[in-house]
Amino acid sequence: QVQLVESGGGLVQAGGSLRLSCDASSGTFSRYAMAWFRQAPGKEREFVGAISRSGASTYYTDSVKGRFTLSRDNAKNTVYLQMNSLKPEDTAVYYCAADLYGTAQRLPVPAYEYWGQGTQVTVSS
Numbered sequence: 574q575v576q577l578v579e580s581g582g583g584l585v586q587a588g589g590s591l592r593l594s595c596d597a598s599s600g601t602f603s604r605y606a607m608a609w610f611r612q613a614p615g616k617e618r619e620f621v622g623a624i625s626r627s628g629a630s631t632y633y634t635d636s637v638k639g640r641f642t643l644s645r646d647n648a649k650n651t652v653y654l655q656m657n658s659l660k661p662e663d664t665a666v667y668y669c670a671a672d673l674y675g676t677a678q679r680l681p682v683p684a685y686e687y688w689g690q691g692t693q694v695t696v697s698s
Contacts (some may be wrong), residue, residue: 574629575597575671575687576599577689579595580594580595580692581594582666582684583693585697586666587696591659592656593609595649595651596649597652599650599692604626606673607672613664619634623680628645632678642654654667656693656694662696671686
């Protein structure tokens with residue numbers, strides 16, 4: 574069982590930055606590829622990016638490429654999402670998810686074994 578807890582969300586003006594963190598309870602954190610999703614009101618949960626178990630590989634959806642960066646610290650059981658040049662359309666609840674023995678790839682929502690509770694990101698224009 575893995576518990577994931579996101580933090581770092583908040584209100585920011587367009588063009589600003591935020592760094593989200595996802596802390597995992599598991600001592601086997603390095604066995605999990607990690608992903609971030611987001612969900613805006615009235616919309617489906619959307620894949621944002623994923624990072625491999627070692628952190629060497631990342632994959633992003635096109636809309637965030639060049640603006641968002643994933644990283645992880647396996648010694649701290651934490652994955653980070655650095656978000657720069659934020660836009661109002663980035664407003665959503667952001668979730669981290671864990672994929673056992675996975676890689677940095679886009680998977681459908683049901684493929685992830687564990688999810689956090691989400692953190693709200695609001696970007697004002």
